[in-house]
Amino acid sequence: MFLCCWLALVALISMTLSTNPGVKVKLTEKGLDYGRQLGMASIQQRLKTIQVPDISGTQKVSPIGTVQYSLSNMQIVDCGLPKSSVDLVPGTGVRLQIGNAFISLHGNWRVKYLRIIKDSGSFDLNVNGLTITTSIDIKSDETGRPAVSSINCAAIVGSVTIKFHGGASWLYNLFKNFIDKALRNELQKQICPLVADAVSDLNSQLKTLNVVAQVDQYAEIEYSMVSSPTVSKSSIDLSLKGEFYNIGKHQEPPFSPAAFSLTPEINMLYIGVSVFTTNSAAFVYNKAGALSLYITDDMIPQGSPIRLNTRTFGAFIPQIAKQFPGLMMKLLVKTVKNPAITFEPNNVTVQATSTVTAYAIQPNTTLSPLFVLNLETSVSAQVFVSGIRLAGAVTLNKMDLTLGTSYVGEFQVRPLNSILQMVLKVVVIPKVNVQLAKGYPLPTLGKMKLVNTQLQVLKVRDWMFSIKLHAFE
Structure with a gap:
């Protein structure tokens, strides 16, 4: 549940505006930080659901020529969000920043080269220094309740380390770089949509507001x-x-x-x-x-x-x-x-x-x-x-x-x-x-x-x- 402490207080945004309210609610930075702590668990669970599709292709590797490779059965085994902060942006909204996050992934690799030689094994990949920044937008839905969404999200994958298991060790470094690049691109592509989903999940709960x-x-x-x-x-x-x-x-x-x-x-x-x-x-x-x-x-x-x-x-x-x-x-x-x-x-x-x-x-x-x-x-x-x-x-x-x-x-x-x-x-x-x-x-x-x-x-x-x-x- 992302920023639920804050959003719990956002009743609905009425289409008809009045001069003065009868009731006012003020959420302080302390309350917002409380919501951040609750929200991290939801985002962490979402990131653990990352589904990395099988990756395959060919790569010319000197001196053996074209190598066919595939990465399959990739699963997230761990995810951590040790550092996060929520900032108020006057006149705008709330900005969430996550730093020093990490994701651990396990999968299988397979290669074929010189047309007849095959090799395979498994690998463990660790992504460190992952940073995520997103802002929260609030709009009124058709019932007058708030609907929330993630906007201006950016995710940057930091360092990537790969440890191979099985197969011929001399092959590892030959395709390490393009595995690194393929997985980095795939992870960066999925992180922001998953963060957006974690924010969007709040909408079902916001519909319980006693307007x-x-x-x-x-x-x-x-x-x-x-x-x-x-x-x-x-x-x-x-x-x-x-x-x-x-x-x-x-x-x-x-x-x-x-x-x-x-x-x-x-x-x-x-x-x-x-x-x-x-x-x-x-x-x-x-x-x-x-x-x-x-x-x-x-x-x-x-x-x-x-x-x-x-x-x-x-x-x-x-x-x-x-x-x-x-x-x-x-x-x-x-x-x-x-x-x-x-x-x-x-x-x-x-x-x-x-x-x-x-x-x-x-x-x-x-x-x-x-x-x-x-x-x-x-x-x-x-x-x-x-x-x-x-x-x-x-x-x-x-x-x-x-x-x-x-x-x-x-x-x-x-x-x-x-x-x-x-x-x-x-x-x-x-x-x-x-x-x-x-x-x-x-x-x-x-x-x-x-x-x-x-x-x-x-x-x-x-x-x-x-x-x-x-x-x-």
């Missing part, structure tokens, strides 16, 4: 690229759309991503998720009606003295107990506009505007509305990486209640604060955290694994977490 990753029954997230990769002296930067959509309906939110940047440090990979991405999630879930919850008494802990019935609420609103005596109640908590998510240093805050509608449950299960409260809440979110998903958990900061509509006459809202705060803490927030703990998929390739993840909220407009890549299987 559109389903999150749950409501949402999916798109990781298409909004612009081509940017290559600098120190890193490769990828700009991904990073936008949530309702499944089957791609409607753009009424806001756009703002520009932000990532600063390379010491790790292999950095992923920056902007507030646009998280707010697009809020937009999608609110539009899907997923940010609403019916709360019934069986959801309240059994040991709680506060119950969802007209007796409890009647202690604060006497007219409820009078008009609807002895009935159970149900609450509907529902957002009325998109929650607003902001990033501050080491803190993520979510502001939500909701309504709480209280109903009395009649014996025939009919719901009688009692009142509607306006609820403003602020929660802090702890964000973390779980496997290859971004997960989180929230805690309540504060809440504010005001009366929206009353169907039982005027009453003071303040006494209900303790009830609603309890409901939020023991019912609503735990349910939200169960969903958040499931996480949201990060851009991945195949069975990519992430280890030693570090997440940090940086500033108001974006957060960043650094990742060390472990392996690709």
Whole structure:
């Protein structure tokens, strides 16, 4: 797998370009070198598959005249790539250089001269000082995923040594030179196509990129690229759309991503998720009606003295107990506009505007509305990486209640604060955290694994977490 660490991050190159991304990925030189180490094994295996065809011909050799020769059953027995490097070419791409490589080959030789004299044996050939230089080109395929290819490849065979076995020893030096030349030309002709094949092999794996990753029954997230990769002296930067959509309906939110940047440090990979991405999630879930919850008494802990019935609420609103005596109640908590998510240093805050509608449950299960409260809440979110998903958990900061509509006459809202705060803490927030703990998929390739993840909220407009890549299987 050649440069898989880098290419694992190249989601797709979209035909439609956008100004700013929602998600940015930065692969540093350290990450690129990690990919080089993984890639060498793939190239080495490819070079071992070199198939050298039988070579035959005639050569005039003084003083015996024309010699017919053939080389057959040639097989690669060993191959080594002890020295390699990967360089970033600003504005262009990546250049791979392999030096001091060697190839060992074994085969059979046969000659015929003076029309009737034949001789044969075997030989071992060692190629040393082999150098390979190639560049990687990235294009978008018909699905919007990247397709990679090797360009500007050059292979130079260094020294060649041949050791013959069997036959008359005086013949060896007579055809050593033209065997050397024939094999050198054949090897040089095959090396670059095999390197190109090793690069091309990545395309099947790149098709596993989760360009559109389903999150749950409501949402999916798109990781298409909004612009081509940017290559600098120190890193490769990828700009991904990073936008949530309702499944089957791609409607753009009424806001756009703002520009932000990532600063390379010491790790292999950095992923920056902007507030646009998280707010697009809020937009999608609110539009899907997923940010609403019916709360019934069986959801309240059994040991709680506060119950969802007209007796409890009647202690604060006497007219409820009078008009609807002895009935159970149900609450509907529902957002009325998109929650607003902001990033501050080491803190993520979510502001939500909701309504709480209280109903009395009649014996025939009919719901009688009692009142509607306006609820403003602020929660802090702890964000973390779980496997290859971004997960989180929230805690309540504060809440504010005001009366929206009353169907039982005027009453003071303040006494209900303790009830609603309890409901939020023991019912609503735990349910939200169960969903958040499931996480949201990060851009991945195949069975990519992430280890030693570090997440940090940086500033108001974006957060960043650094990742060390472990392996690709």
